[in-house]
Amino acid sequence: MKTYFVDVILPLAIGKTYTYRIPKQFNDSIAVGKRVVVQFGKTKIYSAIIHNVHEKAPERYEAKYILDVLDEKIIVKAEQLALWEWIADYYLCQLGEVMQAALPSALKLASETKIIAADLDTIDRNELNEKEYLILDALEISPEIKVSDIIKLLGQKTVLPILKGLLDKGVIRISEEIAERYKPKKKAFVSLNPVYEDQEAKRELFESLNRAPKQLDAVMTYIHFKRSQEKISKAELLEKSGCGSSALTALVNKEVFNIQEEVVSRISENSDEFLKEVILSEAQQKAFDEIKEGFINKEIALLYGVTASGKTEIYIKLIHEVVDEGKCALYLLPEIALTTQIIERLRFHFGSKIGVYHSRLSENERAEVWKKVLDGEIQIVLGARSSVFLPFCDLGLVIVDEEHEVSYKQFDPAPRYQARDTAIFLGYLHQAKVLLGSATPSIESYYNAKAGKYTLVALNQRYGTAQLPVIEIVSLKSDVKQKAANPYFTPTLIKNIEETLAKKEQVILFQNRRGHTPILLCATCGYSPKCIHCDVSLTYHKSSGQMHCHYCGFREDLIHVCPACGSTHLQNKGFGTQRIEEELGYLLPDAKMARLDLDSTRSKYSFEKILADFDEHRYDILIGTQMVAKGLDFGKVSLIGIINADSLINYPDFRAFERSFSMLSQVSGRAGRRDIQGKVIIQAYATGHRILEQVVNHDYETMFLTEVTERKSYGYPPFYRLIKIEVKHKDNLRVVDCANRLAIQLRQQFGERVLGPEEPLIGRIRNYYINTLLLKMERATVSISKVKEVLRNTLESYHTDKLNKGSFLHVDVDPY
Structure with missing residues (x-):
């Protein structure tokens, strides 16, 4: 043998x-x-x-x-x-x-993996063998056990097959914070007590409510609308009768009305957009045909479609064709949040053929999806960037929606991959077609399309009667000089918010910074509280009453006296979403507001709940960070307010202008997505900036031409490849020495293509000091494979040098 x-x-x-x-x-x-x-x-x-x-x-x-x-x-x-x-x-x-x-x-069980028991009351112990029984007994004593401890308990190394059997039986789970699943949407419906169906009983009811006009209005409104529709929701009755929730509660207590929650589709049943048979508009059909024609000669197509142009319907029709051929499709989204809005749309068309895969699923759920994809039980996967790793059977189509999004890039830990580019290679491996879609394509993708590498398909008009929003730029400079009532909101923005709310429409306000106060400053000596582990100021969060570090999680109680000079004159500098919510509450006390940022969406179901409540008009105003910019679809939003556009434009990064154009255009695209034309108010100091003018004119083409011209002159993508190397060490002087030694080695190989070392904007994170080197390689003339081979050898040589002991490197290819 x-x-x-x-x-x-x-x-x-x-x-x-x-x-x-x-x-x-x-x-x-x-x-x-x-x-x-x-x-x-x-x-x-x-x-x-x-x-x-x-x-x-x-x-x-x-x-x-x-x-x-x-x-x-x-x-x-x-x-x-x-x-x-x-x-x-x-x-x-x-x-x-x-x-x-x-x-x-x-x-990927290992000796350091921790396991916990499932619900012990539901386990049939008669099905367990002696060793499985021992493990369960141990879990009753200690709720969480390492695999290495189970090895000692059983006195054998081969415990992983036993644990796999227990996992398959549902007896144990991998220890983790159980993440949220897709949650069905529920709606409260009102029904009249059957006792009052009789005319005589109705007459007596009306007489008894003569002294309660609000309650009478509610009953009369219900009876009026019941003639024309089968069900009346609680929200609908409150809006149409104007009776108020207290009157409705009183009627429920009197047993006149019953209120019952029912699971409903997030899709409007009378909406032509979501018919099972996808009906495309003339412009959509033209784009669909061009994509199909492009796929004959090229494997990749870029769909450049303005916001609310109906790109999703084109995706659905393409997926239909692939599924009908018996193949699989992967639909990538940049954020888990977007799956909440789109999953029902896809399930409406494809039912149980679709699976969802992202990091908010528990690890056991992720493993279940993995196995179902492997066995061919799931034909369509909707997911975030990690979905590219699934074991697809006969993959026929990969869709990368919002392909410009930076969320597709994994920054830490390694592998620091870009899911869009990985999806393209995945398509190549499976000989599948790849469709990239965006209203503001990345410069690299649009350049590749213009150069003929991808098929370029344009969709320049919104779906149906929806029109592109009117965009107005308002100067913060002039309004502050006029001593406006509030430094965060110009009179123009407040007036537009009030007019929008008066029309029973909704508002989204965008401020790309979470927390309450980014910087606390002593007016006497200039002291500002900083993180003890990182070189950053602490941000005050009103919700916790503490100052937080957004890099390492360090927290400290809010100070009221300067620890440096003892002064009580502490000033708040800057503002985040919590401050916007607080200040707007003073100006518009009757408006119902919600906040959508990392802090407000930590708890289970919080993201879905905020979006569902806003969609059902339980909130008038949604205040959010970049989360509100990413493909969300709300029918009643007619006004977008961008609190401060300068913070996006002035960020020190070569992609700042491209990203600010993209972000502002995407946020603006949330307005007027149905019959009403939306309006966007952009507040800024630099009102004449070219990016703002291009956003107002929806002029992506000019932005693209200006950017590629500058990038060609200064040596940036798509003309150059970038490789960033971070050198980290706990000693500030040692990190400089290590970075300089590495720079000398790299310059011997690559000459002037090596920039740095430099200390980055934030020079210390989690007690590690950082120095950065950047390699810029010409895309057209330099072989990247040879560059990487030389770089690997150089990095290996660096690690073997004892002088570099205690330091470590992070290598990031395409660090953008």
């Missing part, structure tokens, strides 16, 4: 695969893509992925035996392994880091 060896990928940042020997009893069980249990180091146990099977023993070390084979069939396909290798090669990271990002935790 032959002796086999396997090269496995371990979920660790090590440079190579590791070779293990196969016990002869497992010869028939091994295959590339299966998980095996291995010991790495003296005590650590991991589940690893088989990358290669061969008969050659390693020369430098004696191969250990694998401990067990976990899977009956492969869980990682050949195409996935090829994708992992491409990511590791292109983004200069390790295969183990890609595996760590790609696999759900439930599929």
